[in-house]
Each structure stands twice: as structure tokens, then as C-alpha cells.
Amino acid sequence: MQSPRPAVRTTCPYCGVGCGILATPDGAGGLTVTGDPEHPANFGRLCVKGSALGETVGLKGRLLAPRIGGHEATWDHALDLVARRFCDTIAAHGPDSVAMYVSGQLLTEDYYAANKLMKGFIGSANIDTNSRLCMASSVAGHKRAFGSDTVPGLYEDLEQADCVVLVGSNLAWCHPVLYQRLAAARDARGTRVVVVDPRRTATCDIADLHLPLAPGSDAVLFNLLLAEIERRGLVSEKPEGLDEALAAARATLPGATGLPHSALRQFVDLWCDSDRIVTVYSQGVNQSDSGTDKVNAILNCHLATGRIGRPGMGPFSVTGQPNAMGGREVGGMATMLACHLDIENPVHRGAVQDFWQAPRMAAKPGLKAVDMFRAVEDGRIKALWIICTNPAVSMPEADRVARALAGCDFVVVSDMIARTDTTRLAHVLLPATGWGEKDGTVTNSERRISRQRRVLAPAGQARDDWRIIAGVAARMGWGDAFAWDGPAQVFAEHAALSGVAGALGSDFDISGRAGITATDYDLLEPFLWPQSAARQGGRFFGDGRFHTPSGRARMVAVAPRPPQPTSDGHPFRLNTGRVRDQWHTMTRTGLAPRLSRHLAEPFLELHPADAARLGLAPAALAEVSNPHGRAILRVLVTDRVAPGHPFAPIHWTDETASCGRVDVLVPGAVDPHSGQPALKSATVAIRPF
Numbered sequence: 088m089q090s091p092r093p094a095v096r097t098t099c100p101y102c103g104v105g106c107g108i109l110a111t112p113d114g115a116g117g118l119t120v121t122g123d124p125e126h127p128a129n130f131g132r133l134c135v136k137g138s139a140l141g142e143t144v145g146l147k148g149r150l151l152a153p154r155i156g157g158h159e160a161t162w163d164h165a166l167d168l169v170a171r172r173f174c175d176t177i178a179a180h181g182p183d184s185v186a187m188y189v190s191g192q193l194l195t196e197d198y199y200a201a202n203k204l205m206k207g208f209i210g211s212a213n214i215d216t217n218s219r220l221c222m223a224s225s226v227a228g229h230k231r232a233f234g235s236d237t238v239p240g241l242y243e244d245l246e247q248a249d250c251v252v253l254v255g256s257n258l259a260w261c262h263p264v265l266y267q268r269l270a271a272a273r274d275a276r277g278t279r280v281v282v283v284d285p286r287r288t289a290t291c292d293i294a295d296l297h298l299p300l301a302p303g304s305d306a307v308l309f310n311l312l313l314a315e316i317e318r319r320g321l322v323s324e325k326p327e328g329l330d331e332a333l334a335a336a337r338a339t340l341p342g343a344t345g346l347p348h349s350a351l352r353q354f355v356d357l358w359c360d361s362d363r364i365v366t367v368y369s370q371g372v373n374q375s376d377s378g379t380d381k382v383n384a385i386l387n388c389h390l391a392t393g394r395i396g397r398p399g400m401g402p403f404s405v406t407g408q409p410n411a412m413g414g415r416e417v418g419g420m421a422t423m424l425a426c427h428l429d430i431e432n433p434v435h436r437g438a439v440q441d442f443w444q445a446p447r448m449a450a451k452p453g454l455k456a457v458d459m460f461r462a463v464e465d466g467r468i469k470a471l472w473i474i475c476t477n478p479a480v481s482m483p484e485a486d487r488v489a490r491a492l493a494g495c496d497f498v499v500v501s502d503m504i505a506r507t508d509t510t511r512l513a514h515v516l517l518p519a520t521g522w523g524e525k526d527g528t529v530t531n532s533e534r535r536i537s538r539q540r541r542v543l544a545p546a547g548q549a550r551d552d553w554r555i556i557a558g559v560a561a562r563m564g565w566g567d568a569f570a571w572d573g574p575a576q577v578f579a580e581h582a583a584l585s586g587v588a589g590a591l592g593s594d595f596d597i598s599g600r601a602g603i604t605a606t607d608y609d610l611l612e613p614f615l616w617p618q619s620a621a622r623q624g625g626r627f628f629g630d631g632r633f634h635t636p637s638g639r640a641r642m643v644a645v646a647p648r649p650p651q652p653t654s655d656g657h658p659f660r661l662n663t664g665r666v667r668d669q670w671h672t673m674t675r676t677g678l679a680p681r682l683s684r685h686l687a688e689p690f691l692e693l694h695p696a697d698a699a700r701l702g703l704a705p706a707a708l709a710e711v712s713n714p715h716g717r718a719i720l721r722v723l724v725t726d727r728v729a730p731g732h733p734f735a736p737i738h739w740t741d742e743t744a745s746c747g748r749v750d751v752l753v754p755g756a757v758d759p760h761s762g763q764p765a766l767k768s769a770t771v772a773i774r775p776f
């Protein structure tokens with residue numbers, strides 16, 4: 088056995104908090120993991136998922152070599168085949184006949200390479216990401232209100248606020264270290280905490296007020312708040328659209344929230360009486376067919392009162408994935424261009440094309456995730472490359488997505504795991520390095536860019552995703568544009584492009600790092616963007632300047648829409664979400680036995696009255712179904728949920744629990760502005776199994 092090596096400073100691969108980690112190799116292929124006391128996201132704290140990372144490394148379940156048609160192949164053979172099939176498909180059917188579906192788990196350098204290949208060289212914007220399922224409505228809401236996809240505030244705002252409102256966010260389970268920071272601030276300075284959530288989640292343990300509002304009524308609640316802000320004379324700003332937004336708010340009736348008047352009054356009093364207020368929101372807001380309007384209803388209240396971009400004040404979208412923000416920075420979605428530039432703006436497209444020396448630039452937005460898999464289904468997309476994600480489990484109507492993949496002419500999957508519900512549908516499998524084996528950067532929810540560092544040797548023949556993409560690009564004839572010698576060069580190019588974007592008015596500009604050397608990249612400390620000292624201590628908009636053409640913020644008149652109604656045949660509205668100790672489809676967290684001790688199998692939280700009516704005892708099995716699919720779940724009888732509104736977690740797959748996939752039940756309805764699917768809501772029937 089070799090002697091242990093020194094700790095390496097890296098970053099957790101799970102949620103958008105982006106905690107710093109000290110990873111110490113044990114010399115035998117394993118790791119011990121502790122929190123990095125110097126990382127400004129967590130100051131040494133880790134949650135149970137991050138703490139268990141050392142138990143998830145190793146070769147178990149890994150994809151160790153390329154595979155074609157189920158048989159091991161050489162890298163050259165596999166990359167040649169991918170490049171040839173993509174070239175042939177493009178030649179026969181045009182650039183929009185191919186697509187990539189990528190992930191907020193990718194490092195920024197991987198994400199950058201994929202977007203450069205698709206948008207600048209293949210010439211199609213058919214590249215979307217599982218971040219579409221996570222926070223696309225926040226992006227759309229930000230752009231409508233601010234003129235840019237900018238998160239205004241910082242984590243320390245939660246510690247400096249007098250009141251923190253958490254909307255559709257189970258922070259205690261989904262962003263545990265940020266929750267720990269908030270709980271510590273509450274103990275130290277008496278921060279008031281409000282939780283707005285139909286379900287009584289673990290986060291309610293520190294809440295002064297829990298509002299169990301009717302599912303889908305968030306925009307009603309914030310419109311009522313805005314009307315009361317006006318009535319109390321607290322409107323202090325004059326954003327564009329103020330009068331229209333106030334009129335829409337005044338016209339909103341309170342009944343739809345299902346909340347008693349006293350609770351509404353308490354909420355409004357707390358919000359209006361707290362100068363320093365932060366409204367944190369997450370998937371409970373975003374994952375809705377009116378998610379963008381909900382986001383804007385929240386932003387409206389902050390914009391009308393000027394409570395934004397100053398210490399302890401502002402709306403705050405917390406992202407699910409570790410690099411959802413980095414993905415946005417490279418233009419990782421079908422509707423974006425690199426560095427927060429606009430794909431529909433010809434000047435922006437021209438600038439990026441010039442910078443890349445790109446032969447054919449995508450001229451229009453591509454297909455968003457749900458539409459992309461519809462296009463696979465009906466044959467418009469004939470070759471698809473899926474990287475670092477498991478859409479046969481995580482997409483709405485997941486069975487339909489799996490059938491679409493099974494019928495697709497050519498499916499490539501890059502993954503570190505050999506067998507998932509998606510890899511088994513691939514024609515070509517490409518082994519990718521995973522956390523601990525790769526170098527790169529991620530951006531967390533407060534715009535802080537941190538390094539992930541290689542600690543272990545790659546498993547088998549696994550390669551970094553940026554290098555795999557560059558290998559295919561070279562075989563398609565574009566080797567010079569993808570001839571990076573390491574991730575530092577990719578990052579330096581991304582940073583240089585951000586300077587071009589900054590000159591065009593983009594908020595995202597890290598061009599100070601454009602000349603970064605490999606040595607400096609190795610030593611890179613976590614840093615916030617923007618880097619301009621003029622920017623209010625790292626915050627945006629406290630100076631009243633926004634990225635709209637007029638420089639003023641925009642309020643949006645929101646007419647709340649109720650969710651799709653239930654029916655006699657499908658009388659329950661199923662809510663979905665995460666559990667504390669698992670991540671996504673469990674390909675990594677499922678490897679740590681202690682993480683499965685918390686909740687060991689897929690379950691259905693059911694109110695006691697519903698359980699009694701259905702004849703379902705605690706721990707019985709229930710069949711949950713609708714026309715889209717069916718899941719078999721263990722019944723957990725609890726009054727955490729309201730009658731008629733059961734809850735089930737998203738993590739289990741057909742690989743880990745037969746009939747445990749909950750997203751087979753979720754319809755493909757999307758928000759009209761963002762294209763984000765309404766993953767939080769499915770109308771279902773329930774009966775004993």
C-alpha cells in the first residue's frame with residue numbers, strides 16, 4: 088500500500104450550494120472527505136451526501152471502456168463511428184437532425200466544448216440540458232425582469248436578512264449547508280423564517296410561519312402581497328410595467344391559496360415590516376406550467392420596494408445542480424448563446440462566430456428538452472448524444488422518452504456508469520471520468536466559480552467529457568478549433584469570450600482570467616463574478632441599474648393560472664421532490680450504504696384520511712397510475728401532506744427498484760416562456776397493489 092497523499096481542495100458534485108471539500112487519497116484508490124474550512128460557500132460544513140463522497144468512488148458499476156452494440160471497442164473505433172454517423176446524418180438531413188442532451192453535472196469546460204461543437208460547428212442549437220428541468224423558469228423570469236439572467240444576491244444575504252421566505256424550497260434537504268447557515272443566523276440574530284410549501288417539510292422545523300398553500304397558487308400569494316405593498320404605501324420604485332403589475336395584483340382574489348386570512352395577514356406583515364428580506368425559491372416554483380409567472384410575481388415584490396441587490400435583500404433562485412449556473416454561463420441551453428449573450432440577436436451571434444472562427448453558426452434557438460425528445464420520437468432527430476444524465480428516468484413521461492430512445496436511429500451516451508435506464512438504450516457508450524477523476528470549474532448558486540480537482544486516476548479507459556467531445560469534433564474536421572491541451576486552455580478560452588460578451592453589455596465577464604496559465608488554473612481560488620469593484624460587494628442591481636435597454640427593471644403583470652384540475656378517475660395531485668440523502672437517479676449516492684439507511688426504498692407520503700379511505704395501511708404497497716405510466720410505492724402515512732396531495736421522491740429507477748420511477752407519471756406540460764416541465768404535479772389514481 089502506498090502512503091496517504093496530502094488533501095486536495097475540490098468541490099462537492101451534488102447540489103448548487105457548491106461546498107468546498109478536502110479530499111485525501113488513501114493511496115489504495117479510496118478517499119477521505121472533509122469540509123474545506125476556507126471555502127466561502129460552506130466554511131468547513133458538509134451535509135451527509137457530501138460527507139459520504141469517499142464511499143462512492145471505486146470501480147463498482149463503472150463503465151470502463153467504450154462499447155458499440157454492447158461489445159467493447161477501442162476509443163478510435165468508437166469516436167470514428169460517432170463522428171461518421173453524425174456527419175452522415177447532417178449531410179442527409181441537415182444540422183437540426185442531430186442533437187445533444189447534456190447536464191448541470193458537467194463541468195464548465197465540458198459544457199463549453201459541447202456548446203461550441205453544436206452551436207458553432209454543427210450549426211444547430213439543438214443542445215439542451217437537464218437544467219431545463221431545474222431552473223429554466225428562473226432564467227426566463229430573470230430575463231423578463233432584469234434584462235439578463237442574473238442572480239442578484241449572495242449567500243450571506245440569508246445571514247444578514249431580518250426575514251427569509253422560502254418558497255417551494257425544502258432547503259433543509261435539498262441545500263442542506265445553506266440551510267445550516269440560515270439556521271445558525273436565526274439562532275444568532277433571530278432571523279424570522281417563513282416556509283411557503285403545500286407540504287410540511289423538514290425545513291419547517293425552523294419556520295416561524297408555515298403557509299401550506301394550495302399547490303400552484305404561489306403567484307396568487309405574491310400578487311396579494313404586491314397589492315398590500317401598494318395599499319400600505321411601500322412602493323418606492325418606478326420599474327417599467329409597475330401600473331400594469333399593480334392592477335393585476337389588485338384584481339387577484341385570495342381564495343385560491345386556501346390559506347386562512349390570519350395566516351395571509353401574518354405573512355404580509357412579516358414581509359412588509361422587514362426591510363431586509365430575502366425570498367428564496369426553488370423547484371416548487373420553477374417546475375410548473377406557469378413557473379415563469381410565479382418567478383416574476385416574486386421578483387415584482389422586490390422590485391416595487393427596491394429590496395434587491397443590497398445586504399440582506401433580494402430574490403434568490405437556488406439551483407438544484409452543482410453547475411447549473413456554469414451551464415448558463417456557457418450558453419448551455421437551446422435558447423442561449425455563450426456568456427449570457429442572446430442567440431436571437433444577430434450581433435451577438437456574429438461576435439461569437441468571429442471569436443470561434445466558426446463555419447456555421449446556429450441561427451435560431453434549438454429544441455428544448457421536452458420538444459427534443461418529441462423530435463426523437465417522431466424521427467426529426469435521428470442522432471442524439473446524451474452526456475452525463477439519465478433522461479429515461481428524469482424526464483416527464485419517462486416511459487415515452489425511453490420508447491423514443493429505443494426507436495432512434497443512433498443514440499450515443501457518455502457516462503461513468505455502465506448500466507442505467509438510459510445507457511441500456513444506447514448504440515455507443517463512451518466511458519467518462521467522474522467526480523474525483525477530472526479537473527475543471529463549477530459555478531454555484533451565488534455566482535462563485537470554484538475548482539473541481541483530480542484526486543484519483545481515471546477508472547479504466549475513462550476520459551474527460553471535454554476531451555471526448557474534442558475527439559469527435561476533430562474527426563468531423565474541426566480539430567484546430569478543439570485542440571486544447573487541458574481544461575485550463577478551455578477555461579481560458581471561455582474567459583476570453585466573456586470579454587467579447589462584456590463589451591456587448593453582458594453581465595457575465597470573467598475576462599480577467601483570459602490569460603490564465605495551467606499553473607494558475609491549478610491554484611485558482613474560489614471567486615465571485617462580477618469582479619468589478621464598482622458592483623456593490625458582489626451584488627447586482629442595488630444601484631438601480633438593470634440590463635434592459637432603458638436600464639430600468641421591468642415588472643410583469645401576472646394573471647395567476649390554476650394547475651390542471653384533477654378528475655374523478657385521477658383524483659389525487661401527486662407532488663414530487665428529493666429526499667435528504669439521495670441525489671438524482673442515485674448512480675453515485677446509491678453506492679454509499681449509509682445514505683440508503685435514511686429512506687431505503689421508493690415511497691408515497693399519504694394523508695391518514697386518504698390512506699383510510701383507500702384501505703392502505705402503513706407500509707402497504709400502493710399502485711399509483713395515470714395514462715402516462717405506473718409506479719409501485721411503499722405507503723408512508725403522514726399528516727405532513729394534505730388530503731388529496733400525496734408526495735413521492737424522484738430518485739429511484741428501474742435499475743434500483745422495479746416500478747419506482749415516479750417521473751413516468753408526470754405529463755409533458757411545460758411553461759410557455761421557459762419550456763420547463765411541470766414536474767411537481769401529476770394527477771393520479773391510487774389503489775392497493
Ligand code: SF4
Nearest residue numbers: 099101102106134137
Ligand atoms: Fe454537497 Fe450540497 Fe451537501 Fe454542500 S450542501 S455538501 S454542495 S450536497
